[in-house]
Amino acid sequence: MGLPHERYLRPRLYVAAALALPVLALSMGEMLAPWAFAWLPPTLNGWLQLALTTPIFFWAGAPFIRRWWYSIRERDTNMFTLTVTGTGAAYFYSAASLLFSQHFPETLRSGMSAMHGAAAGMSGAAGLPPLYFEATAFITAIVLLGQIIEQRTHSRTDAAIRGLMQLAPKTAHRIRAQDGSEEDVPVDQIRPGDLLRVRPGESLPVDGVLLAEPNGARIGAEIDESMLTGEPLPVEKRAGDTLSAGTLNTTGSFTYRAERVGSDTLLAQIVALVEEAIESEPPIARLADRVSAWFVPSVLGVAALTFFAWGLLGNEHAWLFGLLNAVAVLIIACPCALGLATPVSLVTGIGRGAQVGVLVKDAAALEALSGSTTLIIDKTGTLTEGRPTLSAITPLGGRSESEESLLGLAASAEAPSEHPLGRAIVAAAQKRGLSLLPVSDFHATPGAGVRATVAGRRVEITRASAEEIAAAPLDSSANTQTLVCLRIDGAPAALIALADAIKPSTPAALAALKAQGFHIIMATGDREETARTVAAQLGLDEVHAALSPADKQKLVRAVQARGERxxxxxxxxxxxxxxxAANVGIAMGTGTGVAINSAGLVLVKGDLAALARASTLARATLRNIRQNLFWAFAYNSAGIPIAAGLLFPLTGWLLSPMLASIAMCLSSLSVVTNALRLRRLTL
Known part of the structure; x- marks a missing residue:
């Protein structure tokens, strides 16, 4: 059962604060400025405090009372169990003292203020027992303030994420199909396939593909994608490259075709992923829940022990001392800070990650990444560009067919495939102007290859075997290339070599990850020679090549069995x-939907530099949560003995309920302030 929205709580805070100030003045005014309150009879003073405190407790504090009753009914103790028990005890005791003061001993009505007022800062007047309405009023106002601070922390992160959506303009320049003229239309009227014009300095309204100019010239654009990736330098785009909504066109004017609109854009998916992550709960949060499950009953026990210890061992007024100290224990032990420790840090960390292209799909992924010791990494599309190009096609077995004929068959078979190697073969055929042939019975096996019937011929493209490689005249550059075999009607027909360049950012990113203590393993379906050549260039710790999807999963479990995360x-x-299968899966945002759905984190632009940032973020967030948990417990551990009166026999110190509420508020503020430091984390 959650609390209402800040909009519901805010008016209650205003009323509680406006009424609590005069209650505080009435309760402590005679002690601080006797000349100003000498004219006010003590009984009238008490009735005014009751009248002002009653709406604070029952109306402003109504959400807390409902949570308190829910915790009692469901036997699920929480911070509101302590808060309402403490403020309720102070309110009902004070009301009873006012209504039935004549039934209190004369010594309590005349001397209690002098005995206890200076030590505890409480109200009291001749003829009345001491009243504690100010504790009820002040604490209720402070807890309302703390809840609003927590909700605003959530809303600030949410606003920062949703602010990305605001980067996309509300209107777009659509090109009319009839005459090529432009019209400005609302973005929600854009449909996939529409042609849009973007001028210099404008943000892109939807996702799409950059087009060449009508005269056939290839066009380039400089796009600022920092709102997605955190990288400050504009990215050069060419015709055929994808563009994302909200990114900024820095130079020139261009036309692009709308591909994804509305909730399908990358920005909309970012918001959805982050919202889902904020609602999820990592194991460290469940630890705080488990601690709270025994902490609250323990505090209730300490409060009861305090009450009876004072009453049985103290002087004639000791039961009253016991009640007041028990209330102070309940208030200072209020686990507001404990409740804030994890969610505020998580929400802030997830929002910070979204600003630099690190999408946290599940909050548990942050904790898993922070504790990971080994990084197993794919090669194609992760270490490399993932945009291989065909470098050679070598006929096998003395076939008489031309390279163009063989390439046309291979490209036709790969046309339905989404694999980067298949797309490279298709692109090479299109570049040579080859027409694709009709395809039937297409079947793709992840990590193995494709087979199809092309123009009546059975075509297969799979990993090249050692025998097939040995049969082909290859130069030394083949060691750095991926080799696949084209088979026609079951017989090897050609060896196709594809080159995939290492991403420029990969070496620096791997160096940063190694500096963070990762043991880095390459796991690839590519052949051994290519994998080892790339691994040697990058200085990787281990290499496992020629792996199927099942082999990669087995590798993950084998390394986990060694005790690695x-x-x-x-x-x-x-x-x-x-x-x-991994403790945490990290998908490249440029990859397939299945990979993204299987991962806990997504790197928007598929850049390993973002993985180094994600690791830094994860470790900083978990460190921040542990700091918050420490301070939350430190405040409680130090405050509860003082509130119980443990130091009274030695020093005469007592902690009034009002001072206890101030200490509780300060602990919550320290936790929130510490968590908000993540917003300035350098990544």
Whole structure:
């Protein structure tokens, strides 16, 4: 059962604060400025405090009372169990003291204020027992303030994320199909396939693909994607490249075709993922829940022990001392800070990650990444660009067919495939102007290859075997290339070599990850020679090549069996089993939907530099949560003995309920302030 929205709580805070100030003045005014309150009879003073405190307790504090009753009914003790028990005890005791003062001993009505007022800062007047309405009023106002601060922390993070959506303009320049003229239309009227014009300095309204100019010239654009990736430098785009809504066109004017609109845009998906992550709960949060489950009953026990210890061992007024100290115990032990420790840090950390292109789909993924010791990483599309190009096609077995004929068959078979190698073969055929042939019976096996019937011929494209590689005249550059075999009607027909360049950011990113203590393993479906050559260039710790999707998953489990905690990074359909098996799966945002759905974190632009940032973020967030939990317990551990009166025999110190409420508020504020430091984390 959650609390109402801030809009519901805020008027109650205003009323509580406006009424609590005069209650505080009435209760303590005679002690601080006797000349100003000498004219006010003590009984009238008490009735005014009761009249002002009653709406605070029953109306302003109504959400807390409902939570208190729910915790009692469901036997689920929480911070409101302590808060309302304490403020209720102070309110009903004070009301009873006022209504039935004549039944109190004369010594309590005349001397209690002098005995206890200076030590505890409480109200009292001749002829009345001491009243504690100010504790009820002040504490209720402070707890309302604390809840609003927590909700505002959530809303600030949510606003920062949703602020990304505001970067997309409300209108777009759509090009009319009839005459090529432009019209300004609301973004919600844009449909996939529409042609849009973007001028210099404008943000893109929807996701799409950059088009060449009508005269056939290839066009480039400089796009600022910092709102997605955190990288400050504009990215050069060419015709055919994808563009994201909200990114900024820095130079020139261009036309692009709308592909994804509305909730399908990358920005909308970011918001959805982050909202889902904020609602999720990591194991460390469940630890706080388990601690609270025994902490609250323990505090209730300490409060009861305090009451009876004072009453049985003290002087004639000791029962009253016991009641007041028991109330102080309940208030200072209020686990507001404990309740804030985890969620505020998580919400702030997730929001900070979204600003630099690190999407946290599940809050538990942050904790898993912070404790990971080994990174297993795919090669194609993760370490490399993932945009391989065909470098050579070599006929096998003395076939008489031309390279163009063989390439046309291979491209036709790969046309339905989403794999980067398949797309490279198709792109090479299109570049040579080859027409694709009709395809039937297409079947793709993740990590193995494709087979199809092309123009009546059975075509297969799979990993090249050692015998097939040995049969082909290859130069030394083949060691850095991916080799696949084209088979026609069951017989090897050609060896196709594809080159995939290492991403420029990969070496620096791997160095940063190694500096953070990761043991880095490459797991790839590519052949051994290519994998080892790339691994040597990058200085990786281990290499496992020629792996199927099941082999990658087995590798993850084998390394886990050694006691390592695994982070797996990949982008393809063949990586999905390993992503799901790892302690935390990290998907490239440029990869397949299956890979993204199997991961706990998504790197928007598929750049390993973002993985280093994600690791830094995860460790900082978990460190922040542990700091918050420490301070929450430190305040309670130090405050409860003082509130119980443990120091009274030695020093005469007592902690009034009002001072206890101030200490409780300060603990919550310290936790929130510490969590908000994550917003300035350098990534």
């Amino acid at each position: 695994i982070a797996f990074a990949g982008d393809g359909l063949n990586d999905a089993p390993a992503l799901a």
